[in-house]
Amino acid sequence: MNITIHPSTLSGNIYAAASKSSMQRACAAALLSTQKVIIKNPGHSNDDMAAMGIIKALGAEITEIDKETIAIESRFLNDPAHIVSKENAVNCGESGLSIRMFTPIVALCNNEVVINGEGSLVTRPMDFFDEILPQLGVTIASNNGKLPLKVNGPLRPRAITIDGSLSSQFLTGLLMAFAAAPLAEPVTIRVNDLKSRPYIDLTLNVMKQFGLQVPENDNYETFTFAAAQPESQISNLESQINYTVEGDWSGGAFLLVAGAIAGDIRVQGLQQTSTQADKKIIEALMAANAGIAMDAKGITLHAAPMTAFEFDATDCPDLFPPLVALAANCKGVSVIKGVSRLAHKESDRGITLQEEFGKMGIRVDLDGDLMHVHGGPLKGALVHSRHDHRIAMACATAALKADSAVTIEDAEAINKSYPDFYDHLKALGATVTGGLEYRNALNEIYSGE
Numbered sequence: 001m002n003i004t005i006h007p008s009t010l011s012g013n014i015y016a017a018a019s020k021s022s023m024q025r026a027c028a029a030a031l032l033s034t035q036k037v038i039i040k041n042p043g044h045s046n047d048d049m050a051a052m053g054i055i056k057a058l059g060a061e062i063t064e065i066d067k068e069t070i071a072i073e074s075r076f077l078n079d080p081a082h083i084v085s086k087e088n089a090v091n092c093g094e095s096g097l098s099i100r101m102f103t104p105i106v107a108l109c110n111n112e113v114v115i116n117g118e119g120s121l122v123t124r125p126m127d128f129f130d131e132i133l134p135q136l137g138v139t140i141a142s143n144n145g146k147l148p149l150k151v152n153g154p155l156r157p158r159a160i161t162i163d164g165s166l167s168s169q170f171l172t173g174l175l176m177a178f179a180a181a182p183l184a185e186p187v188t189i190r191v192n193d194l195k196s197r198p199y200i201d202l203t204l205n206v207m208k209q210f211g212l213q214v215p216e217n218d219n220y221e222t223f224t225f226a227a228a229q230p231e232s233q234i235s236n237l238e239s240q241i242n243y244t245v246e247g248d249w250s251g252g253a254f255l256l257v258a259g260a261i262a263g264d265i266r267v268q269g270l271q272q273t274s275t276q277a278d279k280k281i282i283e284a285l286m287a288a289n290a291g292i293a294m295d296a297k298g299i300t301l302h303a304a305p306m307t308a309f310e311f312d313a314t315d316c317p318d319l320f321p322p323l324v325a326l327a328a329n330c331k332g333v334s335v336i337k338g339v340s341r342l343a344h345k346e347s348d349r350g351i352t353l354q355e356e357f358g359k360m361g362i363r364v365d366l367d368g369d370l371m372h373v374h375g376g377p378l379k380g381a382l383v384h385s386r387h388d389h390r391i392a393m394a395c396a397t398a399a400l401k402a403d404s405a406v407t408i409e410d411a412e413a414i415n416k417s418y419p420d421f422y423d424h425l426k427a428l429g430a431t432v433t434g435g436l437e438y439r440n441a442l443n444e445i446y447s448g449e
């Protein structure tokens with residue numbers, strides 16, 4: 001599907017979408033809960049749907065209460081063998097977090113389960129599990145460190161040392177699985193060189209809110225669980241846990257940058273107390289002298305002349321795409337650190353940003369771990385998402401200030417994290433043509449109008 005974004009001025013108010021990092025963790029924690037879970041503001045991105053599909057395959061029941069609320073009841077911990085779908089298979093879609101978080105959880109089962117996925121996930125590295133799971137009593141067969149994975153547990157927590165430099169998502173999975181397993185004695189996970197640290201804060205925060213055992217975190221180097229017997233076997237579906245999915249700072253960053261280059265807009269629903277890594281976008285906007293003001297109810301942005309900035313995105317790698325859209329609209333050369341964190345995302349994002357922004361006349365130089373982005377002018381072009389949601393959103397955001405329209409091929413890539421993104425731009429007054437008409441036409445066909 002092609003979408004064309006025309007140069008536009010934005011105005012009005014918008015609510016940020018639900019965070020898939022928060023929603024997917026909530027699904028995992030609900031699976032491991034013995035209480036009924038009520039989730040408000042559930043997400044509906046492809047990654048969220050993948051997480052819901054996985055917990056259903058593992059026996060959880062999900063009921064829609066209303067458009068804004070779902071209930072989850074799980075008996076996963078009540079069956080010592082754990083309940084797995086008839087096919088003994090789970091599908092993680094294209095979600096890196098889902099496969100890396102749910103694999104250790106699936107390994108709690110004492111039968112063989114096949115874990116699969118699709119799209120870019122098929123090429124992303126999973127060899128971490130080949131090395132670590134056997135140390136925890138789990139048999140694993142992978143396709144040379146890639147999908148599919150066949151695991152046969154049960155996982156038994158014991159002291160291990162892991163490498164956290166490629167991704168924090170593996171640690172998130174181990175923390176959840178350790179919290180759900182019986183522990184006869186205290187157990188420590190030691191982590192070398194942990195990156196994306198705030199994502200671990202989010203994991204621990206969700207575990208706490210769901211009443212799971214939270215380990216002691218010593219400077220992100222050791223995570224120690226006390227000896228404990230999880231509440232397994234005693235289901236207490238009468239009592240209830242309430243969780244509200246946070247607004248998404250990662251997708252919201254595109255809205256904030258859009259406001260800074262083409263606004264006057266107000267973005268609501270982004271909690272300033274969140275532990276999400278990507279709330280750091282505020283610091284980058286300030287460093288660029290953006291027209292930004294915050295109060296308890298939201299963030300207001302207006303277009304203002306901006307200057308090149310320096311920013312370290314090592315621990316918030318998903319900010320690279322919106323930061324490049326921002327830097328393209330700043331006077332001078334901005335420097336963003338952390339390029340080495342981008343190689344194994346949905347695309348090799350250092351290179352895809354360089355190539356796609358290059359088509360819009362923006363020079364991006366890659367120098368080891370540093371990215372240099374030369375500010376505008378931006379020109380109209382035909383670009384490609386490279387099947388990466390954040391590349392599509394970065395190009396769409398930058399396009400608001402191009403000298404003519406920018407057409408994005410494979411624009412539906414946004415469905416991975418933020419299916420309403422183009423609708424939100426449109427609601428703010430952007431002229432967006434192409435895919436929306438196509439989708440509206442489809443809706444009319446399906447509703448028989």
Ligand SMILES: O=C(O)C1=C[C@@H](OP(=O)(O)O)[C@@H](O)[C@H](O)C1
Pocket residue numbers: 020021097166167168169172195196199317318341
């Ligand atoms: O835990 C999470 O929700 C995520 C962690 C980050 O991955 P890494 O830990 O691999 O950097 C981030 O890039 C990803 O989009 C979501």
Ligand SMILES: C=C(OP(=O)(O)O)C(=O)O
Pocket residue numbers: 094095096097098318345346390417
């Ligand atoms: C890399 C991302 O997600 P994941 O690793 O969960 O697929 C992302 O959302 O940009």
